[in-house]
Amino acid sequence: MKKDHIPYRQIHLDFHTSPEIPAVGARFDADEFTATLKRAHVESINLFAKCHHGMYYYPTAIGTQHPALNGFDLFGAQVEACREAGIRPVAYTCVSWNEDWAKRHPEWLMVTYDGTLGNKLPFETGYYKWNTICFNNPEYRKVLKTELEEIWRRYHPAGFWIDIVTGHECVCPVCKAEMLASGMDPTDRNQVIRHDRIAETAFCRDIYEFLKDMNSELDVYFNSHPYALDDATDAEASSVTKRQYFTFLDIESLPSDKWGYSHFPIAAAYVQKYPQEIAMMNGKFHMSWGDFGSLRNEKALEYECFRALAWGAKVCVGDQLHPCGRLDPVVYDRIGKVFASIEAKEPWLHGTRPVAEIGAFIASSRSLNSDRPACIEEGVYRVLQELHQPFHFLNMRDSLEGYRLLILPDHFVPDAELAARLDRFVEGGGKLLLTGDAGVDPERGEYVLRCVRAKYRGESPFSVRYIRATGDAFRGLPKIDHVLYERGCVLERGEGETVAARIVDPYFERGYERFCSHRQTPPTLEETEQPAILFGDGYAILSSPLFTDYLMNGYQAHRELIRCCIEHLLPRPLIxxxxxxxxxxxxxxxxxxxxxxxxxxxxxxxxxxxxxxxxxxxxxxxxxxxxxxxxxxxxxxxxxxxxxxxxxxxxxxxxxxxxxxxxxxxxxx
Ligand SMILES: [Zn+2]
Structure with missing residues (x-):
């Protein structure tokens, strides 16, 4: 059995502690600290060298040590105790969120496109709001490097977990000048967003090389969305380029927060196919980070951790250490139960690879700018997960080898390079499933794939339509004209194609003068000539964006329609x-x-x-x-x-x- 490098059982020990809290670390006891971790089967822990308040937890020569530590080296004591106990210590530090450095150097703050200084309004008291320094600022970069070197020389952690490397449409003097120098237009918001991504990657690369020069064995992670789903056609701004500067990928994804339960598997379905090891980070909190006095439901903690294993990820459970410095044994009893179970399962986890014959293209590069999945991907995930079909998300430059079915979901349009590869894929016996107007060049209104014979005749004039799918391919589907809630397109059958199901139009489009009943206009009695589903040589086309429709409206018949199309294309699926x-x-x-x-x-x-x-x-x-x-x-x-x-x-x-x-x-x- 080949052992993975990154441990399966990790803790991320948040410790953002206001300088106004007294007696910090006063109840830290090294033996008790490690005994609690050992009892909970913890192998690795991210320990705080510095926090978002900008407080350092060791006697730093460059910043402000937390005043209530009275000079005590809490971080050093934690690292030493863990190392002695055989627990891998990783140093946590953060980049952009830093209250202390922001107060001392307001000129380093990010300036968002709308002019907000530090990405935080002056009287903001909301949760998860911190003054944000621009990581692109060269003076701040010098401070960070000095800090990283100081931590490494004194404590020799196994790695660095470096938080908050995310641009927020920054047009600070440094970013603006950099954009102008490279021919970008800082008045164009999209170019500012693109510059954020490029600057993040440049930061990761600079710091990665700096750390690896100090010690090539260091594990390095930046919390900078390295798993972001983009189509990879803009290499400079793509997460594909960014990922080169990471030794592993940690997918921060607390399901009861903004991420929701679908965020982690969507990211994992994209990056699990690469050799880079991945981890899933959730939390022991009922809600999210900093939710003191709460414990995650036992079954929620189990599910999240075990689901990580199912997707090939290691587990990192987030906790927040109380200012007094003592770990809560109740929290570690709960985590320990799950970690004991993971430990028993590890022989069947190490060195395993995902198996999938279905690839689905990432349809929306807008998720480049977000840690939230775009809705088409979420629709694809929900449908395929509920149909129990293993799959990977693919960008336009990913290898197509090993796949038997590729899904071009909803509005996805391959560029010329991919279109040529897809035609060869179909010539070689591969199958395609297209939904909505996927594959149609929006300028020319034509399919970009040579293999597709159907003619695109534009968007449907009806916002809501119906599908009559009564043929053999749709056995089991209730025989009514099923509503299609999301606007689809009008197709004309091409040579050699079979119309597997037809569109039934409503009597008229609902308007302010002409409408019928509470909602969508009812279907006419007769079906149209328009195909709702076409079967071609090596492909199937659904003329409605059913992945988005399923995500938005959750109508089981839509999932069944997709299942029938997949079965038609792949009669012998893996599962x-x-x-x-x-x-x-x-x-x-x-x-x-x-x-x-x-x-x-x-x-x-x-x-x-x-x-x-x-x-x-x-x-x-x-x-x-x-x-x-x-x-x-x-x-x-x-x-x-x-x-x-x-x-x-x-x-x-x-x-x-x-x-x-x-x-x-x-x-x-
Ligand atoms: Zn900036």
């Missing part, structure tokens, strides 16, 4: 199962086995503010089929080793699942 849609399935492989992860947890919008989890779901008497090119020699639940009834039938390992709940791992030998 076939009667598990319910709520069950999440991922497939990974080691050198000699396949590992299936099944997650059964009930995710609910429990309150007006947040989504969370409180319970497991149980599925009884289900069957899982995994396509294999050889008869399996064994099938068992791991790590327990309970054998499962299995047979080899029609090229599939067929495994009976009498009862699954929580996180189930199945090893197929």
């Amino acid at each position: 076939v199962t009667d598990l319910p849609a709520i069950s999440e399935v991922t497939l990974r492989r080691s050198e000699d086995a396949h590992i299936v992860h099944i997650l059964n947890y009930v995710l609910i919008k429990k309150s007006k503010r947040i989504e969370t989890i409180e319970d497991e779901h149980t599925a009884l008497d289900r069957t899982l089929r995994v396509r294999l090119d050889h008869a399996p020699s064994s099938a068992c639940a791991v790590p327990g080793g309970e054998p499962l009834a299995f047979r080899y039938e029609d090229g599939y390992a067929v495994i009976e699942l009498p009862k699954v709940s929580g996180h189930t791992m199945i090893e197929i030998g």
Whole structure:
């Protein structure tokens, strides 16, 4: 078994502590500190050298040590204790959010495009708002390098976790001058956003090289959205370029905060195919960072950590140390239960790779500017996850090797280079699924793919239409004219294509004078000639943006329509199962086995503010089929080793699942 480099069980110990809090670190006890961590099966911990208040937790020569430490080297004591206890100490520091340096050097603050200094209004008291210094400022850069060197020389941490490297449309004097010097226009907001991305990458590169020059073994991470989903056509501004300066990728994703439950798997579905190791960072909080006096629901913590394993990620649970410096044993009892379980599962995690035959293109480069997934990707994720189909997100420059079906979702348009590769992909037997006006050049109104014969006839004049899908390909779909809530396009069948389902138009478009009933106008009785679904030679086209539609409206029939199209294109998918849609399935492989992860947890919008989890779901008497090119020699639940009834039938390992709940791992030998 090849061991991964980055540990599976990590803690991120937030310690943003106001200079006005007294007796900081007064109850720190090195033995108790490490005993608590060891009891909780912690292997690695991010410890605070400096925080967003700009306070240093060691006697620094350059900044302000926290006054209530009275000179005590808390960070040094934590690092030493962890090292002695065999726990990997990683130094945390932060870049842009820094109250102390901002007060001392207001001229270093970011200036956002709308003129806000430091990305924080003068009388702002809201949560998660800090004065923001421009990481591009050369004077501040010098301070940061001195600090990093100071930390390294004194403490020799195993790595650096460097927080908050994100531009906020910065037009500070430094950024503005840099833009003008490189021929960019600082009055153009899009160019400012692009410059943010370029400057972030330049920062990461500079600091990465600086740290690696000090010690080539250092693990280096910048919290700068290195997993951002962009199409990679603008290499200079793409996360593809940025990722070169990271030794691993940590996906910060606290589900009860702005990220939501779909953020992590979307990012993981993009980056898990690369060799770079990934980690998932959640938190022990009920809400998010700094939520003192709260404990994450046990099942929510379990689900988030086990889901990370299912997507090939290590786990880093965020905590915040109380100012007194003592870890809360109740928190570590809860984390420890989950970490003990991860430790037992590790032999089936190390060195595994994801298996997928479906690739879905990233449709919206606007997510370049955000840590929130754009909605098309979220729709793709939801549909494919609920259909239990393993997949990867692809940018336009990713390899197409190994995929059998590529999805061009909703409004995705390949550039000329990719279009040529897709035509070759189809010539070689690969299949395409296009939805909405994907593949249509918006300027010319024509498909950019030579293999597609259909003619694009523009956007539908009707905002809401209906689909009549009654053919054999749609067995199981209730035989009504199903509504299509999102505006689609009008297509004309091309040579050799089959119209698999037709559009039924409404009587008229709803307007202020002419309307019918409460909502959309009802369908006419007769179907049109317009294709709703076309089957061509090596592809299928759905003339509505059904991934967006499913995300926005969650109509099961839409998911079923996509399922039918996928089945038409890929009649023998990797996984076939009667598990319910709520069950999440991922497939990974080691050198000699396949590992299936099944997650059964009930995710609910429990309150007006947040989504969370409180319970497991149980599925009884289900069957899982995994396509294999050889008869399996064994099938068992791991790590327990309970054998499962299995047979080899029609090229599939067929495994009976009498009862699954929580996180189930199945090893197929
Ligand atoms: Zn700037």
